[in-house]
Amino acid sequence: xxxxxxxxxEVLLVEDDPGDVLLTxxxxxxxxxxxxxxxxxDGEQAMAFLRREDxxxxxxRPDLILLDLNLPRKDGREVLEEIKDDPDLRHIxxxxxxxxxxxxxxxxxxxxxxNAYVTKPVDFDQFIQVVRQIDDFFVTxxxxxxxR
Numbered sequence: 563x564x565x566x567x568x569x570x571x572e573v574l575l576v577e578d579d580p581g582d583v584l585l586t587x588x589x590x591x592x593x594x595x596x597x598x599x600x601x602x603x604d605g606e607q608a609m610a611f612l613r614r615e616d617x618x619x620x621x622x623r624p625d626l627i628l629l630d631l632n633l634p635r636k637d638g639r640e641v642l643e644e645i646k647d648d649p650d651l652r653h654i655x656x657x658x659x660x661x662x663x664x665x666x667x668x669x670x671x672x673x674x675x676x677n678a679y680v681t682k683p684v685d686f687d688q689f690i691q692v693v694r695q696i697d698d699f700f701v702t703x704x705x706x707x708x709x710r
Contacts, residue, residue: 571701574624575601576608576641577659578633582682582689586628586659589693597701600624605636609644612651624654626700629676631660631667639670646675655704657696 573590577583583601590599600621602608608629611618627645631638638658645651655677660667663681671679680696683689 570597571625572622573597573599573697574608574611574627575599576603576605576627576629576633576638577601578603578630582630585686585689586693589690590697592690592694597697598622603634605633605638605641607635608633608641609636612645612648612654627654627656628659628696629656631658631662631671639667639674642671642674642676655700657700659693659696 575583575586577586583603587599587601590597600611602611607618608627610616611621612624612627614621629638629641633641638660642656642658645654645656652675656675657678657680658671658676659680659682661682662668668679678696680692683692
């Protein structure tokens, strides 16, 4: 059996809740310390990061985006739509990671071409486990394209 080349990945977390940012950061640190987690707090910052606009001119191209739906300034649904409409960005997998369990949010996210929809658990340990599973899946199971 051939050993899989597991390279560190660049992850962009788009999340406005400081507690969820902290939990996600801790989950990544405990799971795969080689991965780089970048955090922006609203939809406008997310698009600036992805398009490498000020102040993100030197930002790396993410291999994976974890996207909350309920964001200030630009809603996560709008961000998802912009990402998937942009030929330079649409190849980046987007996992919607949100508190919403509403069927309309799930359906709309997949309609906008989200790669996965995950409802954030309320329980601390379950939240950490979910983030670890997302990280494990996209680092060890899925083959991602090399950064462009």
